[in-house]
Every structure is written in structure tokens, then in C-alpha cells.
Amino acid sequence: MKIKIRQNHKSIQSGLKFELPMFTVLTGENGSGKTHLFEAISNTKNGEVHLDGSLLNTISYIPFGGLNPQVDQQCDPAQISQRVKQVWQEVVNAKQRAYRNQQGVAYSGPPENDPILGYIGNQQHRDEILDISKKLSTPPSQLTEDLVADRISIMAISGGSLFNSQFALIFKSYHVRYLDNKLNKIYAEDGISDAPPFLEDAEFKAKYGEAPWIFVNDVLEKLKLPYTVNNPMNTMRDTTFVFKLIHKNSSIEINTNDLSTGEKTLMSLALAIYNSTGTRDRAGFLVLDEPDAPLHPSMSKLMLEIIEEEIVRKHKIPVLLSTHSPTTIACTPANALYKISASDKAPIQCDLQDSMKILTYGIPNLRVSTEHRRQVFVEHTYDVDYYEALFDIVSRREKFTVTPQFLPPHTLNGSNCDAVLEITRKLRDMGNTHVYGLIDWDLKNSPEQQVIILGLGKRYAIENYVFEPHFLGLYLIHKKFVTPNVLGLVDCNSYLDVIKRIETDNSSLQIIVDHVQNNISWENEDTIMVKSELLDGSEIEVRKEVFEMKGHKLEDLIKESWPSLRSVRSNNGGDSALKKDVINTVINDFPGLLSKDISLTFSSIS
Structure with missing residues (x-):
């Protein structure tokens, strides 16, 4: 991920350029400029962020203390329709004013140049209308109330930001859309003329995402919070939904105001993940300033795990966060640790010891135990x-x-x-x-x-684990050296498609393995297959030659088969560049696909 600052912003100078991984934890002394840098990055007129060559236009910045959810206890569905009508009324008024000034000439150009946008005073509503228009390839002046009501996002309805959209409103809005779609289906099946269009269940989920209460409960489970949330599915469409937290053990209803600060923060995180990874309000880049500040150390680890797993790995949304917590630093993956200094505003990679020195400077009696x-x-x-x-x-x-x-x-x-x-x-x-x-x-x-x-009795060296055929195939697709179709995944068009395919159909791994092995010119014509047991419990069959060939010889062989791999190199990385990149990309994306041998080796260190 490449980042450039175009203009001066407080202590951050224009022209600053640097690169960060998909998941970055930034630390530094007070006054080093972390917040200034985050502000500069999040302003899309100033910060320029490219991921895989594409400019990221949607950057969500959560300032210090921003993880504070607005947890309204209830939502009347009348609120939803009223707020949609408020947005639509702005469009109607803008249409009338633009129509008068254009002397009755209808606009037919690109959505972003439609004159009515200049007459919509609310910035958030204007952005939402433009977003709907672009998705429909229809100028804002040609939208209808039905189109707006169907496409408007929950955040536009609530008037909130990523982290303070209301639980009750989100849940009830989804419920209303779900029931309306079911009703439209009944109309169509009963042969009612001019019935509104409806979506099948799979289409509805693809358009509106997973039910928010299912998602939130799943995240709360992963965060080890002892609560579940209720949902409005057993209520009528027009009744008021009352949001409740229910303790798992006692079944007692908990008032959200009675949660601890840390629990409220994690609840907010659960909501933010839903908002930022959904099909409609997806964030391009998430920037968080000290989200762990109110958390107990044990919760900091959970926070990191859920951010990396749900946002970065699962939905491929890059995340940059800052911290002053030694616990957070200690729990951060080694390749994600970066530091910033007052003299050099460009983040640079650092190790655990370097980060700890920054955070414990001036406290001579504080030491990190090495007992374990x-x-x-x-x-x-x-x-x-x-x-x-x-x-x-x-x-x-x-x-x-x-x-x-x-x-x-x-x-x-x-x-x-x-x-x-x-x-x-x-x-x-x-x-x-x-x-x-x-x-x-x-x-x-x-x-x-x-x-x-x-790999005692199983594999020659570490290369024979890093270059296991399924990882090699995934890496070739990730780097766009080959298309998924070349490796047998005919229904996939991108690396993201491959990720989704593997998550739903593990047999895809063997397809990749077979195609990779068939593209390599092996010295031994005899094909002896052996099983490789993976951490997630699955198995693949691999040529024995892959495991027992000298590691460097195996690397040379795959580079002969795919010469584009020779382009993966670094200035000072020697012949380690390719192995490092495979580990930091596809193996990092798919930890469950590592051989069990790796885990058993680490377990032997006691």
C-alpha cells in the first residue's frame, strides 16, 4: 500500500511518501505526529492512498475516543421512512431549482456533473445520492423515490458515522427491507399486476449483506463478550424494535449504559466491522487513532485479532492504527510493527524491542519479563x-x-x-x-x-513448506502472474474470488495443487503422491519430490516454470525475497493451510 501526502498539514510536510502493509500498528512518542499523519491521510484531498495500483477514495478515520457507539434502545420504523423522505425531499427541491435554471432542459450526462447536486445542501445526503446514481448509472435528476429508498445506506438514514450508527436502527432497517421483499415475492407469485420486483434469498443477501444481528453476535463471540443481541425477526413490520443485550449465562437483559468502557468500545468495534465490511457502505481504508486506549490488556489482544481476521484478512480492507500500549505492541504481528518520530514523519518498520524502548523510555524500573x-x-x-x-x-x-x-x-x-x-x-x-x-x-x-x-523424515528444508504447491499457486494469482483460470479455477476472476471459493469449497486446493505440479518440469517421471496434513484439518496430495528435493533446487525449478517470479527481489534481501513475500502474503492470508509440521515444530520448543 503506497501513501503520499500532497499538502502540508500541521507537522506533516507535503511530498511525504511511504509504504505500509495491509495491517499496520504504529507507535511513537507523544508529539511524534501520529494524529497529524492520520488526519492528513484521511483527507482524500490531501492523502493519496494506492492499493495494488488502485486509488482508494473511501478512507474512514476514527479519531481518539471515536470508538463510542450511540446505542439507542429502540427504533420506530416510522423513523426510517421519515428520514428517507427527508433525503428524497432534498432531491425534489434540488430538481425544481435546477429545472428552472436549466430552462426545462433535462440533464443526460455523467452523474457527477448533474446540476441538481449543487442544490443539495446536506453534504452527506449529496454524497449518498451521487453514490446511488453511479451504482445505477443514472443521473441524480432521473432518480425516483423508490430507487432512493431501495438503495440508500443505513448510515445515510441515521446521519451517523461509521462507529456511531445505531444498533436498533440498523437492525430494524434490515428487518423492514427483508419483510418488504418477502411481500413483493408474494405479490408476484399471486399474479398481481405491476407488483414491485423482488429478490431471491441469495440475491437479497448479496445486495444487503448478512443479517446484522447474526454478524454482531458472531463478532461478540469472537471478542469473548458474554452477551448476545436480540433481533426483530419475530415482530411485526410496523412495531417498534427495542434493542437488548442478553447475558449468555444468566439470560438477564443488560442495559447498554451498564457496560464497562472496554465493553462499549468492543461493542462499537463489532458495529464498525459490520458497517465497514458490508456490501453497501464498504470502507476502502480504515484508520484508527489509539482504539485500545480504554481497553484492559487482555481485550487489546482480542481487538487486534478481530481487526486482522475480520477486516484485513476476510474483507481485504487495509487498517492503520496507533497505540501507546506495550500489550498491544507485544500482541502485534512482527511484520505489522512500525514507528514514527518527530524528526522523520515517514513510518518505518521496527521490531518488538525497538517499540518497547519507545513506550518505556524514561522508566528505568520497568522491564519486560523473558520467563516464557x-x-x-x-x-x-x-x-x-x-x-x-x-x-x-x-x-x-x-x-x-x-x-x-x-x-x-x-x-x-x-x-x-x-x-x-x-x-x-x-x-x-x-x-x-x-x-x-x-x-x-x-x-x-x-x-x-x-x-x-x-520436517524430520518428511521434508528437506523450510523451502519445501513455503513453496508447497497450493501456496505457490495462490501466490501466482495474488501477484497476477497467472489468472485463476490457468490454475483450474474457471469461475474465479481475481484473488478475492479465489479466497471466497476456498472458504466455501476446500477441494479447490487440490485443483490448484494439481495444476501447479503439472506446469513444472520434474526430473523424476515416476509420480509418487504423499498426503500433506494442514492446520485446518484438511489434506492435499502432493508429489513426494516436492518434499524431498533440496530447497534451493526447488526454488530454481519453480522460477524456471514461471520466470516472472524472478522479478520478486529486494535491494538487500538476497535470495530470501521470494520466500519472505510468499510468507507475508498468501501464507499470512491462509494460516490454516500451513502444514501441521510447522505448528508441531514450534510446540517442541518448551
């Missing part, structure tokens, strides 16, 4: 990056009792493998029980005390 850390020596400096990233990814699904600190060996004798064995043995013999060695199998290595073999 283990030093793990690996064969190469590049391996440190691979294993750190893989551990962060697997940790989203699996719980580990210790946290490994991966280190390269610093001895001068022998190969990298020998160096790991030498330093591990020396430290072990000195009584250090918290140090481990982690080496590749190489078809010959054997485990010993505090020395772990990756």
Missing part, C-alpha cells in the same frame, strides 16, 4: 525472518506456552547446520535449558537434546 522466552538458533539470518513470520502467523490459530527468539549462529566453524549444533551443544553443556537449535532435515539430520529437526 526461549532462544532458538537457526541456520541463517534469513531463517530468522522466516521463522519469526511463521510463528506470528501460526500463533493466530494455536496457543504456545513459550515465545521463541530466533537467532543466527555466530561461530566460524563448519556449515550453518554445524554452527547451530556447535553453539547449542556448548550452551546446553553449560546448563542452559532455555536454548534450542532448529535445523532442516536435509534427508540425514537426527534430533538430539534441545535440537529440533524441521
Whole structure:
């Protein structure tokens, strides 16, 4: 994701350029300019954000303290129709004024140039009308009240922002649309002439999204909040809906005002996720200023997990947030940590230790416990990056009792493998029980005390996990080096389509595997297939050659098959660039598709 600042904004100078990953946690001292930077980015007239070459026009900025939901207890459906009519009346008035000034000439050009837009005084309503017009390819002056009522977003009805749209209003609006659509279907089936059009259930869900109460309850479950929300489905269309929170254990109704500050914040987050990822009000980029400020440390971890899982990974919406919390920093994936300084406003990547130094500067008696850390020596400096990233990814699904600190060996004798064995043995013999060695199998290595073999008896080296055929295929599609159709997914047009396909049909993985393997010129003509067990419980069948070939040789072979992969390189990354990028993109997107061997290896570090 590439970001550019066009104009000066407070302490942020024009011309500032930098790149960020899809999920970024930014820290820095007070006064370093985090809030100024967020304000500059979120102003689309100033901030220019490109994702995969496309300009993002919808940037939602939630300032400090913005996670504060307006939880109205009830909604009368008359409110909904009244607010829709308010928006429509502005259109009617604008039409009349524009018609007089245009001397009765009807407008037929592009929606954004329609003269009536200049006569709609409410900015939010004007933007909503223009959005509806663009989606329908119809000028605003040619819209009808029915079209507006059918297409208007909930946020436009509520007059709220992303995070304070009202629960009761959202739920009741969806309920009204659902019942109206069912009624239209009955009219059509009964043969009533001129019956309004209706949508089948799948079409309705595609247009209006999942029922908000189902989505919110699912998010509350993931946030480990002990509540469920009610819904209006067992009520009449025109009755007032009263929003309630129900405690799971006691079944007691909880007033939303009785929630703790942290619980209200997470409730707001659940609502924001629904608003920002929906089919109608989808955000292009989400920027949050210290959303974790009111949260207990345990809730900070849940907040990060739900943002990364639901917004970033599932819906492919980039998120940038700031924090001053050491807990949040400690729970952040390694590749997502960035810092900013007062002298250099461009965010730069940093590690956990660097972030902690910033947050604990001037507090000499504060230290981070290393009781649950283990030093793990690996064969190469590049391996440190691979294993750190893989551990962060697997940790989203699996719980580990210790946290490994991966280190390269610093001895001068022998190969990298020998160096790991030498330093591990020396430290072990000195009584250090918290140090481990982690080496590749190489078809010959054997485990010993505090020395772990990756893929023992199964795979040659770490490359044989990173370049597993399904990950290679997903990466080729992600980078647009091939189309999904080339790898057998004929009904998919994009990487996002492939993600949705895999989520609903896991057999798609084997299709990708087979097509990838058929495109590689193998040395051995004999095809021996072996099963690969994945973290999500699924299995795929892969050529044995993929697992037992030397890692570097396998990488060379796939580059020969897809020369475009040679373009993936970095200035100082050596031959690690491709492996790093595969890990940070498709493996990060699909942690459940990693081999179980990776998780078992990390579990061996105790």
C-alpha cells in the first residue's frame, strides 16, 4: 500500500511518501505526529492512498475516543421512512431549482456533473445520492423515490458515522427491507399486476449483506463478550424494535449504559466491522487513532485479532492504527510493527524491542519479563525472518506456552547446520535449558537434546513448506502472474474470488495443487503422491519430490516454470525475497493451510 501526502498539514510536510502493509500498528512518542499523519491521510484531498495500483477514495478515520457507539434502545420504523423522505425531499427541491435554471432542459450526462447536486445542501445526503446514481448509472435528476429508498445506506438514514450508527436502527432497517421483499415475492407469485420486483434469498443477501444481528453476535463471540443481541425477526413490520443485550449465562437483559468502557468500545468495534465490511457502505481504508486506549490488556489482544481476521484478512480492507500500549505492541504481528518520530514523519518498520524502548523510555524500573522466552538458533539470518513470520502467523490459530527468539549462529566453524549444533551443544553443556537449535532435515539430520529437526523424515528444508504447491499457486494469482483460470479455477476472476471459493469449497486446493505440479518440469517421471496434513484439518496430495528435493533446487525449478517470479527481489534481501513475500502474503492470508509440521515444530520448543 503506497501513501503520499500532497499538502502540508500541521507537522506533516507535503511530498511525504511511504509504504505500509495491509495491517499496520504504529507507535511513537507523544508529539511524534501520529494524529497529524492520520488526519492528513484521511483527507482524500490531501492523502493519496494506492492499493495494488488502485486509488482508494473511501478512507474512514476514527479519531481518539471515536470508538463510542450511540446505542439507542429502540427504533420506530416510522423513523426510517421519515428520514428517507427527508433525503428524497432534498432531491425534489434540488430538481425544481435546477429545472428552472436549466430552462426545462433535462440533464443526460455523467452523474457527477448533474446540476441538481449543487442544490443539495446536506453534504452527506449529496454524497449518498451521487453514490446511488453511479451504482445505477443514472443521473441524480432521473432518480425516483423508490430507487432512493431501495438503495440508500443505513448510515445515510441515521446521519451517523461509521462507529456511531445505531444498533436498533440498523437492525430494524434490515428487518423492514427483508419483510418488504418477502411481500413483493408474494405479490408476484399471486399474479398481481405491476407488483414491485423482488429478490431471491441469495440475491437479497448479496445486495444487503448478512443479517446484522447474526454478524454482531458472531463478532461478540469472537471478542469473548458474554452477551448476545436480540433481533426483530419475530415482530411485526410496523412495531417498534427495542434493542437488548442478553447475558449468555444468566439470560438477564443488560442495559447498554451498564457496560464497562472496554465493553462499549468492543461493542462499537463489532458495529464498525459490520458497517465497514458490508456490501453497501464498504470502507476502502480504515484508520484508527489509539482504539485500545480504554481497553484492559487482555481485550487489546482480542481487538487486534478481530481487526486482522475480520477486516484485513476476510474483507481485504487495509487498517492503520496507533497505540501507546506495550500489550498491544507485544500482541502485534512482527511484520505489522512500525514507528514514527518527530524528526522523520515517514513510518518505518521496527521490531518488538525497538517499540518497547519507545513506550518505556524514561522508566528505568520497568522491564519486560523473558520467563516464557526461549532462544532458538537457526541456520541463517534469513531463517530468522522466516521463522519469526511463521510463528506470528501460526500463533493466530494455536496457543504456545513459550515465545521463541530466533537467532543466527555466530561461530566460524563448519556449515550453518554445524554452527547451530556447535553453539547449542556448548550452551546446553553449560546448563542452559532455555536454548534450542532448529535445523532442516536435509534427508540425514537426527534430533538430539534441545535440537529440533524441521520436517524430520518428511521434508528437506523450510523451502519445501513455503513453496508447497497450493501456496505457490495462490501466490501466482495474488501477484497476477497467472489468472485463476490457468490454475483450474474457471469461475474465479481475481484473488478475492479465489479466497471466497476456498472458504466455501476446500477441494479447490487440490485443483490448484494439481495444476501447479503439472506446469513444472520434474526430473523424476515416476509420480509418487504423499498426503500433506494442514492446520485446518484438511489434506492435499502432493508429489513426494516436492518434499524431498533440496530447497534451493526447488526454488530454481519453480522460477524456471514461471520466470516472472524472478522479478520478486529486494535491494538487500538476497535470495530470501521470494520466500519472505510468499510468507507475508498468501501464507499470512491462509494460516490454516500451513502444514501441521510447522505448528508441531514450534510446540517442541518448551
